[in-house]
Amino acid sequence: MKKIVVILSVISIISCNKDKPPVSGTATPDTTVVQDKDSMYAAPRPVQDSVAVRNAIHQMNQGIIKALKNGDYQKLATYIHPEKGVRFSMYAHVDTVKDKRFSRAEFVKFIPAKTKFTFGAKDGTGELYVTPLAEYIRNWVYKRNFAEAELFYNRFRGTGNSLNNLPEVYPNAFFTENFIPGTDKYGGMDWNALRLVFESYHGTWYLVAVINDEWTV
Numbered sequence: 001m002k003k004i005v006v007i008l009s010v011i012s013i014i015s016c017n018k019d020k021p022p023v024s025g026t027a028t029p030d031t032t033v034v035q036d037k038d039s040m041y042a043a044p045r046p047v048q049d050s051v052a053v054r055n056a057i058h059q060m061n062q063g064i065i066k067a068l069k070n071g072d073y074q075k076l077a078t079y080i081h082p083e084k085g086v087r088f089s090m091y092a093h094v095d096t097v098k099d100k101r102f103s104r105a106e107f108v109k110f111i112p113a114k115t116k117f118t119f120g121a122k123d124g125t126g127e128l129y130v131t132p133l134a135e136y137i138r139n140w141v142y143k144r145n146f147a148e149a150e151l152f153y154n155r156f157r158g159t160g161n162s163l164n165n166l167p168e169v170y171p172n173a174f175f176t177e178n179f180i181p182g183t184d185k186y187g188g189m190d191w192n193a194l195r196l197v198f199e200s201y202h203g204t205w206y207l208v209a210v211i212n213d214e215w216t217v
Contacts, residue, residue, distance in 0.1 A: 053174065054153055056205055057198055061151065061176040064196055064207065068142045073111045073134065080104040081199060081206035090120040090129065090140065092164040092213040102133070123162070123216040141210055144192045149178035158193035162216045166195065166209075173199045173208065182215075189215045 060079060067076040080086045085103040089095065100117050102110065110117075110133045119129045119136050129140070150157065156164060157179040166175065175197040182188035197209035 049154075049174070053205075057174050057176060058151070058153070060198060060205060060207070061178070061196055065147050065178060065194075068137065069145070069147050071138065073137065074108070077104055077108050077111070079207040080107055081201060081208045083201065084199065084206075084208050086207050087209045088119060088136065088141070089209065089211040091123065091216060092160065092162040092166070092211065094165055094169045094209065094211065095120070096169060107133070141194065141212060143212075144180050144194075146178040146180065146192075146194045149180045149194070152177040152179060156193075158191050158213050160213060160215045162213065164213070166197065166211065170197050170199070170209065173197045174205070175209075191215065 064076060064079055067073070067079075080102075082104060085101050086107065087094070087096075087099050087101040089099045098120065100119055112134070114132050116130050116132055117136070119131070119140070121128055129136070131139070153176055154174060155177065157177055166173075175195050178194040178196070180192045182191035191214065193213040195209075195211040195213065196207060197211065198205045199208045200206075
């Protein structure tokens with residue numbers, strides 16, 4: 001399917017601190033929002049959707065991706081929702097019981113520790129993925145260079161066999177999908193997606209979920 005990417009440029013005064021954490025949904029940061037009209041599935045959008053909100057979410061997405069790439073987990077912690085924390089899902093299906101969720105304080109506590117957590121089971125083998133938090137983020141969450149990924153807003157570009165229940169679990173959230181397409185060598189099945197889910201809290205957007213997705217059997 002031919003992909004059409006519409007680039008919506010928003011020009012504003014460049015701040016001396018582009019990478020500052022959570023911004024208000026009413027802000028208009030210096031950023032570019034990328035959308036895809038022909039993606040496979042467009043999630044229902046909350047009624048408060050606006051260009052300003054999209055730009056705020058996009059700025060946060062870029063800041064989080066940069067923090068992940070640089071291994072700056074203290075910076076990443078500043079984006080975490082102050083009440084709900086952040087949930088990590090290995091695949092598209094969000095398990096609200098078994099998926100690991102960390103408050104901001106827990107994230108800061110465990111990110112340098114060797115404490116191991118069971119994050120889920122690997123597709124195909126069923127092997128439990130047991131590892132420290134930092135290793136999980138480094139080896140699973142940021143398994144590809146998502147800084148060079150295609151960016152989609154409230155749209156799913158990657159679709160596999162795993163049930164995608166993001167709209168049901170987070171009905172009032174906004175999300176981005178950082179998508180890396182598959183290669184011809186593997187028939188396009190080696191694609192990867194990193195979804196970041198945001199909810200508003202007292203007028204400011206925060207990260208509530210980090211969801212990976214890929215082709216599953």
